Amino acid sequence: MLRRMEQMKQPRVESVEKALSILEAFTKDRPAMTLTEISVETGLYKSNVSRLAASLERYGFLKRDPNRRFRLGPALWRLGALYRRNFELGESVRPVLRQLVRETGETASFYVPDQDERLCLYRENSPDPVRHHLDEGARLTMHSGAAGHVLAAFYLGDSKAKSRLGTDGSCVSQGERNPHISAVAAPVIDANGQFHGALAVSGPHERLGHDALAKARIAVLSSARDLSQSLA
Amino acid sequence: MLRRMEQMKQPRVESVEKALSILEAFTKDRPAMTLTEISVETGLYKSNVSRLAASLERYGFLKRDPNRRFRLGPALWRLGALYRRNFELGESVRPVLRQLVRETGETASFYVPDQDERLCLYRENSPDPVRHHLDEGARLTMHSGAAGHVLAAFYLGDSKAKSRLGTDGSCVSQGERNPHISAVAAPVIDANGQFHGALAVSGPHERLGHDALAKARIAVLSSARDLSQSLA
DNA sequence: AAAGATGTTGCGCAGAATGGAACAAATGAA
DNA sequence: TTCATTTGTTCCATTCTGCGCAACATCTTT
Numbered sequence A, B: 001m002l003r004r005m006e007q008m009k010q011p012r013v014e015s016v017e018k019a020l021s022i023l024e025a026f027t028k029d030r031p032a033m034t035l036t037e038i039s040v041e042t043g044l045y046k047s048n049v050s051r052l053a054a055s056l057e058r059y060g061f062l063k064r065d066p067n068r069r070f071r072l073g074p075a076l077w078r079l080g081a082l083y084r085r086n087f088e089l090g091e092s093v094r095p096v097l098r099q100l101v102r103e104t105g106e107t108a109s110f111y112v113p114d115q116d117e118r119l120c121l122y123r124e125n126s127p128d129p130v131r132h133h134l135d136e137g138a139r140l141t142m143h144s145g146a147a148g149h150v151l152a153a154f155y156l157g158d159s160k161a162k163s164r165l166g167t168d169g170s171c172v173s174q175g176e177r178n179p180h181i182s183a184v185a186a187p188v189i190d191a192n193g194q195f196h197g198a199l200a201v202s203g204p205h206e207r208l209g210h211d212a213l214a215k216a217r218i219a220v221l222s223s224a225r226d227l228s229q230s231l232a
Numbered sequence C: 001a002a003a004g005a006t007g008t009t010g011c012g013c014a015g016a017a018t019g020g021a022a023c024a025a026a027t028g029a030a
Numbered sequence D: 001t002t003c004a005t006t007t008g009t010t011c012c013a014t015t016c017t018g019c020g021c022a023a024c025a026t027c028t029t030t
Helices: A014-024 A035-042 A046-058 A074-086 A088-103 A146-156 A161-165 A211-230 B014-024 B035-040 B046-058 B076-087 B089-104 B146-156 B159-164 B210-231
Strands: A063-065 A070-072 A107-114 A119-122 A139-141 A172-173 A181-189 A195-204 B062-064 B070-073 B109-116 B117-126 B137-141 B171-174 B181-189 B195-204
Touching: A014 A035, A014 A195, A014 B014, A014 B046, A014 B076, A035 A046, A046 A063, A046 B014, A070 B076, A074 B109, A074 B117, A074 B210, A088 A107, A088 A119, A088 A195, A088 B117, A107 B076, A119 B076, A119 B171, A146 A161, A146 A172, A146 A181, A146 A195, A161 A211, A161 B146, A172 A211, A181 A211, A181 B171, A195 A211, B014 B035, B014 B046, B046 B062, B070 B159, B089 B109, B089 B117, B089 B146, B089 B195, B109 B146, B117 B146, B117 B195, B146 B171, B146 B181, B146 B195, B171 B210, B181 B210, B195 B210
Parallel strands: none
Antiparallel strands: A063 A070, A107 A119, A107 A195, A119 A139, A172 A181, A181 A195, B062 B070, B109 B117, B109 B195, B117 B137, B171 B181, B181 B195
16 A cells, blocks of 8 residues: 555655555545545554545545545546646547557557556547457556557666567567457657657457457557657 | 635645645646746745655656656546546436537536536537537636536535526526626436536527527426436 | 756754544444 | 444644755756
8 A cells, every 4th residue: 555655765745645545545446435444445544544534625636425435536537637638649649549440440549657557548449349448547557468568668668578579669469468358569759759658459369360460560550650740 | 825724723734735735736727837836836845845746756646747847647647537437427417418419509518516616527519610618627616607606506505606596496697707608507416415516508698698598498407307317 | 167047955843743542423233 | 212333533642754944966048
């Protein structure tokens, strides 16, 4: 829970990190918690949580539902939308994703680094009912999957990840994160050399065999180049 | 900036509120700030901001762009998406909004309370090029506009706002917040009596005259009832 | 180079944040 | 109903964190 806090002695503000760890404790499967649950989940004392939560609530980062359970507050959505707007990305990325879906028939996504994980920032799903489904906003590990390797290599500078990449920066994975899914990913880097994220196409390995993957790789690389253009 | 903190002596954690006020300082027009700018904007000392920001950054609530300026971080987007999912609202609201647009030809929106303001959670724009445009995620005052009055009445319990409402809870405004815009709004309340937000239709007052407004009012009220059903 | 910003670090003191227990309020069982 | 249990808040003494501020780095600009 408070893993990150226990580390080295960099400048930090303890109570702030405790408060943030409360927010962090909310997940898709745990969208509402009682004070005691939060206390257990974070390892903080109830009295402490009570006070931290009060501040979070005042600023709209938490709110209490009719049963007085805590839920995430509207301020998060406002700021989340703002964060998202920062990337003018969206406007450039979406059309590219749709184009990729049209070309490959599979699902296309755009991932960015989020701490030591990766965040699915944008996604266009395959029209096929049998497809690799995932919500925008979902977080996956950065240490597996084609897009994961690309991010690890370009963002973290992970040398093991680098070695998995082709000279063009692309990466292929088959059944890595999920045994039934294959994927291709490529980095998106603007004219200034700034790394933005990874473009990926993924689908069931029944459809994405050797040949289909090779085709998809070309498509992804080409799209990544297009994106680089429009970001310059 | 720190208005909210200076108030009464409720349980709170000062440094946490300072940190949150840093996040609050980000706006659409100020999506990136240097440390000094944040310091000025929040009234906090630079050294203080530096340390608070370090913690926010560790948890992904802030990040630094290539020029080392601060921007909102990906954690916000993740949590924002989670917040939003809490309302299964979206899935119920969107179709209703689209239906309203079809019926009235004007823009339809759904507002929820956010602190002492109102947040435009969902919006479907009129197909007409001349329309009342506003982004999802935008915040407006709760003290003017038809939807504002509805929220003030039902959420804050503001008696002045209540007096502006019809017996059906609906409210009409003409040129209140913006001289060229008229609007109608109605509360959305589920079967348990839980208030969820305000449904509104808005457009240029040239089109939304007496008759059109009356028609829109019927449509909004009917849609609000439909929504109440699907939330029960 | 020199001058101006901008960001970070060190330090001592004030007082904020905390743990723990006692208290209050809600829930549920009997 | 009353009693037991769980959940949340308030109080208080102690401690150590967070703070202001100045000095120190680190970049920009001229």
